Amino acid sequence: MTAAQAGANQQVLAGASPAGPPGPGTSGGAARTSRLGSSNLAFRVLRQRETGIVVVGVILFVVFSILSNGTFDSLENWGGITSTAAELGIVTIGVALLMICGEFDLSVGANFSFAALVMATMVQDHYPAIAALVVALAIGAGIGLVNGLVTVLLDIPSFITTLGAFFVWTGVTLIVTGGETVTILPPTPGLLNVLGGVLAGQVRSELLWWLGLALVVGVVLQRTVMGNWFFAVGGKRLAAVEAGVPVMRTRVLAFVICGVFAAFAGAVQLGHLDSMSASFGTTYQLEAIAASVVGGCALMGGRGSMLGAAVGTLILAMLGSGLILSGVSPYWYEAVVGVILVAAVAMHTRVGRLVSGAGA
């Protein structure tokens, strides 16, 4: 199916490449693109933004396994790592989706704590656990909705809107709880164990929630109209407007989804720990953004994936555990995360320049 076969009078724009001479099929641009267009599996794998970060994850795993004399890669340790990763990971799903849409949410940590604290208090007061969960998710959606509406309608950068929301909801949480930790005394409702608890051996339910939700959101992003719009709005908002995408609605929806996931992660951690405090979620916004960026989400939107966000989250969780088990002071965690973050972005940028394109 070369251009030459398409008929001479249909060659209207065949040579529309300023680089090459106007002619059918032989311009420099065409040759370049068809070479890149190899459907070769190895190439397809290599050009994915996630490939590099998966390799980094594997290297970290091997290094920590050696340094820790076999304690890092033990099944028990991985029960802990996956539990940590799952709670951060569920927050990261929403944060990554929102970043793909070109926005930030710095209020997810406050949202997480506030929603989970309300849920904990309700359970403590003997409301049905399911009702408490619904209220928590509604709080998350409400916080996300306000973030979205303020950002879109007042045309304020979401960085600022959600920084404000972070302070507001942290403040509200402290006022309501007085800074106390709320602990649910046994017998704890079964729902809390479904949200966060041991299923079998070292397999915990929070891990399944995380992977399941990441998979669902991944499919939505890659295979639905809504997902297509998130990428378009984050990639180039004006082009999305011009194509007739309901940009405002799409942006607000992304904030709501992000808020719901933050609240759900809070509920999951409540299920895991049976207690909640205003301080539990405080670092999540930065960690979730770091995990998303390490996993290949573009800071200005338009690029990213659930696989990348999940691997980024796992790398952060592996660092937390691996440093301790390797005999390094846990105080190094933040410093190492910082280095990995910058290195990952440098890598994504370089690889992005060499080969871009994440498949249709």
Next chain:
Amino acid sequence: MSAEAGPAPKTEGTPGSPGSAGPWFEARGVAKHFGGVVALDGIDITFYPGQIVGLIGDNGSGKSTFVKIASGVYQPTRGSIAIGGKDVRFRNAADARQAGIETVHQDLGLVDSMSIVRNFFLGAEVRKGPFLDLRRMRRETNKMLEEIGLGNLRDLGQDVSRLSGGERQAISIGRAVAFEKRMLILDEPTSALSIAETEKVFEFMRRARQRGLAVVCVMHNLAQVRDVADRFVVFWHGRKVVDVANEGQSEQELAGYIIKGKLSELGIDESALDTGALRVLAQE
């Protein structure tokens, strides 16, 4: 956005001519204010099937604002738009596309970080159940690209950011042509193209005219617009100042139209100036 929204098979339309049928698109007193700035100050304009209108004017004359209103991106502050004699209100670009207006915007309207296929169908995605019908979208895109002579872009999954300027322009125009129904608006479609490539874009416009579409083309280059337009409309400071048929006017006469607009705006009687002076002004 439904399955029917894919590129429709193009039927041979009868080349309409102004006068034989009423205008397809009609703007009445359309104005657009941005705060205190008046970008468009009450424009009356009609577009007919089978006619290419060259929209010219200086920077800031309101051409692009008008294009954005006609394509639903902006909503007019005042005035109304009628399609086929019926008043319509475009709330967004989707409404305008629904009504049959496809637009190639100045920025090409492409999302660099998305694939060719996804760009092609952005805002008009083909679905199969709840999911995107990527296979069908890929097939349709391939067909269209072949038709416009870009069939050699074998990897439709590659990002648009990888394409050259001309290829990007071709994708953008190709997309508008693929979905074209009744009216095609092109905002500076040839700004990044060589003379040969520009001629190809003109060929597209002529074919669209032959199929009975109303074609509107915003242009800077007077020599180029002279070659392709059936009618000239000149904007000046948000007003329509000239609306005449193309009767082989020279480039300088066209430039004179722009100047005339300028003079009438300033309240200067143009007859006070001789052609020589007009010509000098036109050269500037």
